[in-house]
Amino acid sequence: MTRADQITFDGVSKKFGENVVLDDLSFGVAAGERVTLIGPSGSGKTTILRMLMTLTEPDSGTITVDGDNLFQEMRNGTLVPAREQHLRSVRRKITMVFQQYNLFPNMRVLRNVTEAPVHVLGLSQDEAEARARELLEMVGLADKIDAHPAHLSGGQQQRVAIARALAIRPEVLLLDEVTSALDPELAAEVLDVLRDVAKSTSVTMLCVTHAMKFARDISDRVLMFNEGRIIESAPPAELFDAPQHERTQRFLRSLREES
């Protein structure tokens, strides 16, 4: 962790009942850095992204983004649990794309992408639409603007979800296994879009994925999780080709056998 880190986890722990999910976890991510999180099922990867999105609270420890403490705020000189207003102010820079897309079925594609820019950022309808059209073009769905989400394939829905996330101009983009619900071909389309995003923007990316080729292409660093701790952290070439830890070696072997 360095002073310049945009995101910091400091001694973060989380239990669900007796199940210790994160165990005194500390790490940092620099602004603009692309970090991939890998590790066996249940090792806490999703929990980390959900905490950054303020969807899950840690039991203890501190998480900051640009120096702002996510879950606590100063009130009359003491730190108190953050209220909705504080959460909204720290959430402004962050957004997340989910494994199950979670498009709003009650809005057509274009409105899925313009809704937050208009009602959260306060853009005019015209501005928001122009930007949405650009983004939908970028993800290759300019012709689906008037479609209902229910009428799109999974891959198309996920690409709309990416456009929707980018429309609020995030500084931090969280991606949780965004292709694992998709057939390989559709997954490839989505990953291509994300490569584009990585190339054409400076957004910080935290990415849980088992698509190793993709992780190699876009990441600056790969974090290997096991039982709520980071057991190895290295650039992709190093971590994938010469893993140090026995658990990492075993995990990568099982991934390769799967694919």
Place this chain on the structure above:
Amino acid sequence: MSGGLWLRLLDGLLVTLQLTGYGAVLGLLFAFAAGLARLSRHRVVRGIAFAYTEGFRGLPALVVLFWLVFALPGLGFQLNPLFAGVLALSLNIGAYGAEVVRGAVLSVPAGQIEAATALNFTRWQRMRRVVLPQAVVAMVPPFGNLLIELLKATALVSLVYLQDLTFQGQIVRAATGNTAMTFFGLLVGYGVIALILTILMRLVERRAAASLGRAVRPGLLSGRTS
């Protein structure tokens, strides 16, 4: 049967339709107010809504009606009889409707609220722009059933001398002495209204499903969505 008696039945029909229509509007209001209040973050609000829904679901609508019409005047509140009827019916149907609203809101997947949070919507925006438009679609079929229940319950008001279809039927029966024909007429009268309401609700159901881009099978009365 003389023309005057036919007119009586027509008048009665009108009162029944008024009771059903006003009762539905006011009942919907109670249902949303109480259903959403039961999901409030504030315990007191939840408590009041809980007391209302559990209380009025346990009370026969007739008892509420007698209360409003015969007991309240004793306490110095004289309600217009039609309004008393509408109020009694809608308090009752609203308590059932509140459960429908609550259930429908809770049926919206958590992922929808999380996605709205990830886009930094306010609490109210999440409700108003994401949750409610989806929940309403789930409410339409059970609301259709409640509407028919409401129609049937309107017959109770004849017991407090409101001149609805059932009340006028009794008058016609007394005047003509033809019990079988009169009750057959009522059967047809309520049956036709119920059928029209059912068809209307199916139309609403189809539109609601279409708003989520769901396919609807053709045919008015098939009405199943997938």
